[in-house]
Amino acid sequence: MSDAPPPAGERSLAVRAEALYLVNLTLLPGIAFLMLWRMHSRLAAARDGFAGQHVRQAFVASIWSGALLVLAVGSLVALGDLHKPGTWIAIITYVICVHSLLVFGGVVGLARAMAGQPWRYPLIGPR
Numbered sequence: 001m002s003d004a005p006p007p008a009g010e011r012s013l014a015v016r017a018e019a020l021y022l023v024n025l026t027l028l029p030g031i032a033f034l035m036l037w038r039m040h041s042r043l044a045a046a047r048d049g050f051a052g053q054h055v056r057q058a059f060v061a062s063i064w065s066g067a068l069l070v071l072a073v074g075s076l077v078a079l080g081d082l083h084k085p086g087t088w089i090a091i092i093t094y095v096i097c098v099h100s101l102l103v104f105g106g107v108v109g110l111a112r113a114m115a116g117q118p119w120r121y122p123l124i125g126p127r
């Protein structure tokens with residue numbers, strides 16, 4: 001990617017994608033994911049540009065965060081007894097540690113999109 005700042009339209013789209021990722025994790029899970037999925041589908045041909053890179057990163061990170069939530073919390077609920085404090089401690093520990101890191105990554109992604117810089121989510125972002 002060149003050192004020239006991305007066009008305002010691409011930056012705006014990148015910011016919206018990263019914001020939808022955060023909204024999916026915090027306020028409107030599912031609804032924001034569907035909006036992000038639609039945005040990702042529309043940009044299928046332009047994934048190499050600045051906005052396409054941010055949209056793709058946010059979309060893939062949303063899939064990973066949903067899968068982690070379902071697998072981790074689902075496993076804890078299936079294997080543990082919801083009437084025992086240890087199960088709840090494990091669930092709360094997951095939410096505090098893993099989910100908070102996912103939200104932090106989204107905040108960094110949003111800041112990078114606002115600054116016109118590329119971003120790749122560590123571990124869960126596509127190359």
